[in-house]
Amino acid sequence: MILSFDIIILIFLIVAAIISLNVKDLLSSAMIFGIYGFLICLLWAEMGAVDVAFTEATVGAGVSTVLFIATILNTRRRSSD
Amino acid sequence: MNPKIFASIAVVITGIVLLYGIADFPTFGDPRSPANSGVEGGAPSTSLYYINESYGDTKVPNLVTSVLADYRGYDTMFETVVVFAAGIAIFAILRCVGKDDGAVISAPTKNSIDGDHNRIIVGMTCRIAVPVVQIFALYVVAHGHHSPGGGFQGGVMLGASFILIALAGNLDDALGRFSEKSYMALASLGILIYAGFGVLPQVLGKNFLDYGVLQKILLTDGPEMARSHSMLGVEIGVALTVMSIMFAIFANLSSRGTLKGGL
Amino acid sequence: MVEFFLNTVKPHFNFWVYVILMMIGLWSLIAKNNLIKKMMGLAIFQSAIILFYVSIGVKDGATIPVLEHYGDYAEKAVPAGPDVSATESSPAPAASNPADAFANPVPHVLMLTAIVVGVATLGVALALCEMIFKEFDTLEEDELLRKIKALHDDA
C-alpha cells in the first residue's frame, strides 16, 4: 500500500462517481461508470487485494458496463437528471 | 415529500452514524488491528490461522482461493446459487417464448456509420481475440491456486468471450455457439458439480464439503492434496455456472427476452 | 483545518472516502429520477461497502496474500505456526511476526462474494427496467408514478 497513490485514486474515484451520476446522456454516464470501475480495480490492486481487483476488472468494469449499455440501448438514452 | 430533501436528510443522518463509528477505528494499515490479529477474549484470529496454517492444510499458496473454496466453501456455493437465481429471475422476468411483440421490439437498425468494412475489421479482430480470451480464461480458472484468479474471474471471462461474439457479430451467431438449452444445462451442471463435491464426503461419512476424505476417490497422497484437487473441481463448477449465466443475462437483456436480433 | 486533516482524517482516510462514496450512492439512489441512474447509485453504494471491507484487511508493508510471492515462506510458515500464536497474545508483539508480511485474506474472500452478488442484483434490476420501459414507455420515476396512478384510477 502506498498512501499517496491511495489518496490520489480515492479523490479520482469521488470525481468519477459524481460525474457519472450527473451526466444527462446515459451512454456517456455508463462509460464513465466503467472508468469508475477501473479506478476502483486499480485501488484494490494497490491495496493488495489482487483477487478482488481481478474480479472487479471482469465483473465491475467489464460485464456491468456491458449490461448497462445493453439496457440503455434498448430503452432511452436521455435522462432528465 | 420532495425526494431531494428526503434524500439529504437520510444521507446526513446515515453519514453522522457512520462517522461516529469511524472515530475509534484502528489506524488504517495497522497489522495489530482486531481484524488482522484478533482481540482478547475471543477465539484465535482466523486471519492469522489462514496465513500460517492454510498452506499446511490444503497445499494451496493462494490464501484467497483456499479460504474461498475450502474454509468458507459454503459461502461460495451459495454465491454461485445467487448467480444462478439471478439468471433464473431474469429469464422469468424477460423471456417471452414465441411471442413476437412487433410493436415494441424491432431489430435495431444498424448504425449507418457502421458499414460493411467496419464489420469485417471488427469481425476479424474478434475472431482472433476470442480464442486468446478463452485460453486465458481457462488458464485463470486452472491457475487460481497459485496466482490471483479462480472460478469466478475465469467464468466471467469465458462469458465475456461469448458476449464479445454477440457484440461484434450478432446475437444469433453467439447463440448458435451457445444455445439457450446448453446454457441452462451448463448453469445447472455447474452447481451440481459444486454440490456434488459437497455431498460425496457425506456419502463417505464426513461432513458436507469436507474434501479431505476424498483422497480415497481421488487417490492422492494425503488429505491435503485431496483438498487442493477438490478445490479445482469446485472452481470448474463455479466457472461453468458463471459463464453460462453471464452470457445468458447479456443475451436476454440485449434482445429484451426474445433472443433474436440483439443490439 | 490542516491539523484536523492530519490527525483525524489521514489515519482513516479510506474510511472517510468510503463514507463520502456511500453517501453519494445513497443520495442518488433516493433523489435521482431515472431508474438507471438509481441503479448506478446502488452500484456505487455497494462498491463503497467493498472499499470499507478491503480497507479493513490492509497492513502496512504487506504483500498480496499469495505465499509464493514471499520467497520460500510457504515452507517456513508451517513449523512457525505455534510461535506466531504465542507472540500474538503477548502485549508487545515482535516486529518480525511473519504473518505481517501478508494482507489479511478474509475481507478479500468476503468481497469476492459481495461483488458477484452486486452484479447479480444489477442484472435483475436492469431486466426489470427493460420490462418497465416496455410497459410504460419511460424510465423517469415521476412519469411512471403518474402513469401508474392513472392506471389505478381507471380501475
Place this chain on the structure above:
Amino acid sequence: MLEQLPAVILLAPLFGALLVGLLGLRDRRACFPVAFASLLIALASAIGAGMRAFTGGAYDYFIGGWEEPLGIGIVLRIDTLNGLVLIAIAVVAVLALIFTIRPSSEKDEGKTAYFYILFLLLCVGLFGITITGDAFNLFVLVEVSALTSYGLVAIGSSRRCKMAAFHYLLMGTVGASFYLLGVGYLYLKTGSLNMQDINTILATNAVVSESPGVTTAFILILVGIWIKMAFFPLYGWLPNAYSYCPSGSACLLAPLMTKVSVYVMIRVMLSVFGLEWVFGHPGWSDLVVWLAVIAILAGSIMALAQREIKRMLCYLIVAEIGYMVGGAWLNDPNLWGLTGAFYHILADAMMTLCLFLTAGIFFKYKGISEIADLDGIFKKMPLTSIGFVIGALAMIGVPPTCGFFSKFYLIRGGIEGGQWEYVAALLISSLVNAVLFFRIFEIAYFGKKPAEGHDHEHNHEHEHNHEHEHEHEAPAQTTLPAREAPLSALIPLLAAAALILLVGIFNGQIVELIRVAFEIPSTLVSNLR
C-alpha cells in the same frame, strides 16, 4: 446419517431446483412432482433436525469439518428456536406449493419451470438463514432469498408488479447492504464472523463492547433488518410487492419473508450481541417499543382504508410486524415479550398463509379481489369460508386459535415490563381487526344491501376484469355457478386452518421449547434489574 440432516434440509430443495431446471424446461409436468418431493424431504429432515434439538439441546454442524479454532469454517447451529422456525418454513412451503399445482396460465410455458426453480431456491435461502451460525453467511443467504423473491414478485404479467418489484429490489438491496456494513463494523472491532465468537468477545471484553464502532454496527444491522422486514417507517415496498404479485408467490412470500427477518432480528439480539448488551443501553427499548406502537396503529388504520383484500392483508402484516418487534424489545423481567414475539412468528406465519390462501382462492377461482365483491361468498364456497373464518378469528385473537395466545403472551410481557402504550396499541389493533373482519363476514354472509345498486356492482366487476386481463393467472369468469374451489386449493387452506388451531392448542409445549433457548439470558436480565 442422522447428523447430516442440517445439510440435507438445504440440499434437498437445491437439488430439486437444479432438477427442475434440467427436466422442467422440457416438460412442465415434471416441475411439480420434483418440487413437491424435494420439499417433503426437506420437511422430514427439518422435523428430524428439530426433534434432535428439542430432545438433546442445541448442537453444531461444522461445514467442511473445520472445528478448531472456532470460526475458521462455517458452522450451522440448531437449537430449539430455529428448530421451530425450520419446521414452520417447511410446512408453509409445502402447503403453498400444493396451492400452485394448477397453474391457470396457458401461455408462457417456460415460466412454470422458472417459477418452481425460484420457489425452491427461496426455500433454500430461508432454511439457510435460519440455521446459519455465521454473520457473513447470513448475508449471502439473505441475498439468495431476496433475488428469488424479486423474481417471484415480477413473474406475474400484471403491469404494476414490475414497478413494485423494482422498488422492492432497491429497498431490499439497501437493507442487505446495511446489514453487510454492520457485519463489517463488527468484524473490524472483533476480528471474527462467527456469531458465537462475537458473542463471547462482547460479553468478556469491555473495551470492545463499549466502543462506538460496535454500537454503530448494531444500529446498522438493525436498520438493515428493519428495511427487510418492512418495519414502520420503512414499510413502503411491502403492500405493492405482495398485492401485485401472483397468488402463488404471495402465499409463499407473505407468510415467510418478513417472519424470517423478525427471526433474524431476534437471533442477532440474542446470539450475536446478547440481551444484556442490547438492553444495557437505556432508552433504546422504549424508543423501539414506541416505534412499534406507531407501526401497529398505522398498519391497522391503513388496513381499514383498503378496498382490496390483499392490500388490506398487507397492511395487517405491517401491524403484525409491529407486534413482533415491539414484543421482542419489551425488556420485561421474565422475557414474556420476547417469548410472545417468537411464538407470534410461528402463529403469524400460519395466519398469514391461511388468509393469503383464501385471498388467492377468491381471486383465482372467482375473480374477486375487492372486499365489496365478496357478497354472499359463504354460501357459494362453504369450505373456503371455514378456512377464512378461522384465519380471521386468529387474526382478531379469539381463544382456541394461536392468535389469542400470542397476544396473551405479548400483553403479559407489556404489563410486566410496564410498557402500557404497547398493551393499548395491541388491544386497539385487535379491535380494528375485529371491525375489519366482521365487516367482511357481514358482506360475505348476508350479501350486500340491495340499496347499493346492482348496476354499480356489475360495472365494477367488469372494469375489474378488464384491468386484470394481463394478469399471469387469468381469473375465472365471475358469472360461474356456485362452485367450491378444487382440492388443490382446499387442502392447503384447511391444513393451514387446522395448524392455526393446533399451534394454539399446543401453545404450552411450544412456549416451553422457546423458553428453553432463553433460559440463560433470562436470569441475566432479571439480575440486572
